[in-house]
Amino acid sequence: MLDTPLGxxxxxxxxxxxxxxxxxxxHGLGDDCAFxxxxxxxxxxxxxxxxxxxxxxxxxxxxxxxxxxxAAAALSDLAAVAAEPMALLxxxxxxxxxxxxxxxxxxxxxxxxAADAGALVVGGDLSRADQLLVDCCVIGRAPAPVRRRGxxxxxxxxxxxxxxxxxxxLLAWRAGQEPRPEARTRFARPSPRHxxxxxxxxxxxxxxxxxxxxxxxxxxxxxxxSEVGASLWVDRIPVLPVAETAATRLGExxxxxxxxxxxxxxxxAALPSDVTDEDLSRAPVPVTVxxxxxxxxxxxxxxxxxxxxxPTGYDHFGPA
Amino acid sequence: MLDTPLGxxxxxxxxxxxxxxxxxxxHGLGDDCAFxxxxxxxxxxxxxxxxxxxxxxxxxxxxxxxxxxxAAAALSDLAAVAAEPMALLxxxxxxxxxxxxxxxxxxxxxxxxAADAGALVVGGDLSRADQLLVDCCVIGRAPAPVRRRGxxxxxxxxxxxxxxxxxxxLLAWRAGQEPRPEARTRFARPSPRHxxxxxxxxxxxxxxxxxxxxxxxxxxxxxxxSEVGASLWVDRIPVLPVAETAATRLGExxxxxxxxxxxxxxxxAALPSDVTDEDLSRAPVPVTVxxxxxxxxxxxxxxxxxxxxxPTGYDHFGPA
Numbered sequence: 001m002l003d004t005p006l007g008x009x010x011x012x013x014x015x016x017x018x019x020x021x022x023x024x025x026x027h028g029l030g031d032d033c034a035f036x037x038x039x040x041x042x043x044x045x046x047x048x049x050x051x052x053x054x055x056x057x058x059x060x061x062x063x064x065x066x067x068x069x070x071a072a073a074a075l076s077d078l079a080a081v082a083a084e085p086m087a088l089l090x091x092x093x094x095x096x097x098x099x100x101x102x103x104x105x106x107x108x109x110x111x112x113x114a115a116d117a118g119a120l121v122v123g124g125d126l127s128r129a130d131q132l133l134v135d136c137c138v139i140g141r142a143p144a145p146v147r148r149r150g151x152x153x154x155x156x157x158x159x160x161x162x163x164x165x166x167x168x169x170l171l172a173w174r175a176g177q178e179p180r181p182e183a184r185t186r187f188a189r190p191s192p193r194h195x196x197x198x199x200x201x202x203x204x205x206x207x208x209x210x211x212x213x214x215x216x217x218x219x220x221x222x223x224x225x226s227e228v229g230a231s232l233w234v235d236r237i238p239v240l241p242v243a244e245t246a247a248t249r250l251g252e253x254x255x256x257x258x259x260x261x262x263x264x265x266x267x268x269a270a271l272p273s274d275v276t277d278e279d280l281s282r283a284p285v286p287v288t289v290x291x292x293x294x295x296x297x298x299x300x301x302x303x304x305x306x307x308x309x310x311p312t313g314y315d316h317f318g319p320a
Numbered sequence: 321m322l323d324t325p326l327g328x329x330x331x332x333x334x335x336x337x338x339x340x341x342x343x344x345x346x347h348g349l350g351d352d353c354a355f356x357x358x359x360x361x362x363x364x365x366x367x368x369x370x371x372x373x374x375x376x377x378x379x380x381x382x383x384x385x386x387x388x389x390x391a392a393a394a395l396s397d398l399a400a401v402a403a404e405p406m407a408l409l410x411x412x413x414x415x416x417x418x419x420x421x422x423x424x425x426x427x428x429x430x431x432x433x434a435a436d437a438g439a440l441v442v443g444g445d446l447s448r449a450d451q452l453l454v455d456c457c458v459i460g461r462a463p464a465p466v467r468r469r470g471x472x473x474x475x476x477x478x479x480x481x482x483x484x485x486x487x488x489x490l491l492a493w494r495a496g497q498e499p500r501p502e503a504r505t506r507f508a509r510p511s512p513r514h515x516x517x518x519x520x521x522x523x524x525x526x527x528x529x530x531x532x533x534x535x536x537x538x539x540x541x542x543x544x545x546s547e548v549g550a551s552l553w554v555d556r557i558p559v560l561p562v563a564e565t566a567a568t569r570l571g572e573x574x575x576x577x578x579x580x581x582x583x584x585x586x587x588x589a590a591l592p593s594d595v596t597d598e599d600l601s602r603a604p605v606p607v608t609v610x611x612x613x614x615x616x617x618x619x620x621x622x623x624x625x626x627x628x629x630x631p632t633g634y635d636h637f638g639p640a
Contacts, residue, residue: 033443034407034409034442034443035442036406036407036440036442036459038358038359038361038363038406038461039358039359039360039361040359041358041359041361043358043363045407045409045442045443045457045459046409046443047409047410047411047443047444047445047455047457048411048445049411049412049413049445049446049447049455050447051413051447051448051449053450054447054448054449055447086356086358087354087356087365089354089365089366089367089457090367091367091368091369091411091455091457092369093369093371093453120356122354122355122356122365123353123354123365123366123367124367125367125368125369125455126369127369127370127371127374127375128371128374129371129374129451129453130373130450130451131449131450131451133413133449133453135367135369135411135445135455137365137367137409137411137457139356139365139459141358
C-alpha cells in the first residue's frame with residue numbers, strides 16, 4: 001500500500017517514484033507481495049526478476065541452479081507474507097547461442113523450486129535476449145497475510161535460520177575461489193521458509209519480511225513500515241560457521257558479516273512478547289530472538305551492551 | 321493444458337518441450353492464459369515479455385509507447401480467454417545509463433494500458449539489464465473462459481477489427497521511413513479487445529485466440545487445439561487502408577499482407593452457425609466472418625473460389 005513508508009535505498013526510491021506515477025492505481029508496493037481479492041479469498045502476488053551479471057553469473061551457477069534460485073527468490077516473497085504458494089509464471093530471456101539444454105535445465109530448476117514450495121508452474125513466455133534473464137511471478141493464498149507494518153513496541157524481533165552463507169559464497173567467487181559447499185548451497189539453492197512462515201503466523205507474527213537486501217536493510221524496511229524502532233543485539237545474530245571463518249579472515253566481526261549478507265531468504269519477524277523461547281523451539285527451522293521492537297524510531301545495535309555501528313544494506317541497482 | 325496440442329513453430333516447440341519437462345506441474349500452456357481456482361472463482365493468468373531489439377526498438381517507439389504496448393500485449397491474453405482484467409505486475413530491466421525519466425515514461429505507459437483495460441498495477445520489480453525489458457504478468461476473472469479448443473465443424477470463423485497496420489508500420493521503419501499515423505498507432509498503442517471478447521463470449525464463442533503471431537499462425541493454433549480444420553475466405557479478411565497501400569507497393573495481395581501481420585491483438589473466434597450477421601453488427605468493434613470451421617484437418621484458403629497459398633506465421637525467436 002502506498003500509505004506504508006518504504007525504507008531507504010536508491011532502488012526503493014525509484015520504485016517509490018514509479019508507485020507515485022501510478023498513483024491510486026498502485027497497491028501493496030510497501031510489502032513483499034501485493035494483495036488482490038478473488039471469490040472472497042485474499043491472494044498474494046509478487047514478481048522477481050533475475051538478470052545475468054546482476055543477480056547471478058553463469059561461471060558461478062549451473063542453469064538449473066539459476067532457475068531454482070530465481071524461483072526461490074520469488075516464492076520467498078510469498079513466505080514473507082505467510083501466503084501458501086499456488087502458482088508460478090515464468091518468463092525466460094535467452095541469448096540465441098544457448099541451446100535447448102539451457103532452457104531445459106532452467107525449466108527444471110524453476111519447476112523443482114515450485115514443487116518444493118507446493119506451487120504449480122502454470123505458464124510462461126520465452127524470448128531471445130542478450131543476457132539470460134528469469135522473471136518469476138508467483139501467486140499464493142493469504143487468508144491472514146502478515147505485513148511489513150504492524151510491529152509494536154515490546155515485540156520480540158526474530159530471524160529464521162543462520163545467516164552469512166550467500167555473502168561467503170559471493171566473496172569466494174569474487175576472489176576466484178570455489179566457495180565452501182555449505183556457503184555455495186545457501187546461495188545456489190536457497191530454501192524459502194514457507195513452513196517457518198506458517199509457524200510464525202500461528203504465533204501471531206505482527207510484521208514480517210524476508211531477508212533479501214541483508215538483515216540491516218530489511219529490518220529498516222520493517223521498522224519504517226511499522227513506524228517503530230528497535231534494539232538489535234548483534235551477538236545473538238545466528239551465523240553460519242563457514243561465514244564466521246570468512247569474517248575472521250576479513251578481520252570483521254561475524255555478526256557484521258552476517259548482517260550485511262543479502263539474498264538469504266530467511267524471515268525476519270516481530271512476535272508478541274508472550275511468545276516464549278520454549279514455544280519458539282518448536283519451529284521447523286531455528287528461530288532466534290535478536291532484539292526488541294521499541295517506540296523510538298531508528299535502529300540501535302549493541303554488542304555486549306556497547307553501541308556498535310551497523311553495515312549499510314546493499315542495492316543491486318548500484319555498481320556491481 | 322498439456323492435452324491441448326499446440327500449433328507449429330520453433331518457439332512453440334521450445335515451450336512445448338519446457339512444458340514436457342514440467343510434466344504434470346504445467347497447466348494451460350496450450351491457451352493464451354493459464355487458469356487457477358481461488359475461492360470458487362476461476363482466474364486467468366498470463367505473462368508477456370517484451371525485449372528491446374526483439375519486440376521493439378527505441379528509435380521506433382517512445383518509452384511510454386513501449387510500456388503501453390508491452391502491457392497491452394499481456395492484457396490481450398486475458399481478452400483472448402474472455403477474462404476481465406484485475407491486476408498487472410511489472411518487471412522492468414533497464415540499462416544503468418537510462419535516467420528516471422525513462423522509468424517514469426515506461427511506468428506511465430504500462431499504467432495507462434492497465435487503466436484502459438480496467439486493471440490495477442499491483443506490484444513490480446526493477447533491475448539493471450543490458451537491454452530495456454518489460455515483463456507484464458496479468459491476472460483476470462474468467463467465470464466462463466473461452467479456450468483455444470472447442471471449435472466445431474460448421475462454426476463461423478470471425479475476426480475483430482482490421483488487420484495489417486502493425487506490419488505496415490514495421491516495414492516502413494525497416495525501410496528507414498516514418499510509418500503512416502494509422503499504421504503507427506496500431507503498432508505503438510494496440511487496443512486489447514476486452515469489450516469485443518465480452519460480446520463474443522455472450523454469443524457463445526466456442527474457441528478464441530488473439531492475433532499475435534499473425535492470422536494464419538494463430539488460426540493454426542486454434543485449429544490444432546480444437547482438432548478441426550477450416551476454410552478461410554481470404555477476400556473477406558478486413559484490411560486497414562494504409563496496409564492495402566503498402567501491400568500494393570509490394571505487389572502483394574492485401575489479404576496476404578494482412579494475414580501475415582503479427583502483434584495485431586485482434587481476436588479470432590469460432591461462433592455457432594446460428595449467430596447472425598445482424599447480431600454481429602451489434603459488436604463494439606467490427607466483427608467479420610472470414611471462413612468456416614470444417615471437420616477435415618488443415619487450413620484451406622480460397623480467393624474467389626480458387627485455392628491460394630497462405631503465408632507462414634512469424635516467430636520472434638528466429639532471426640530478426
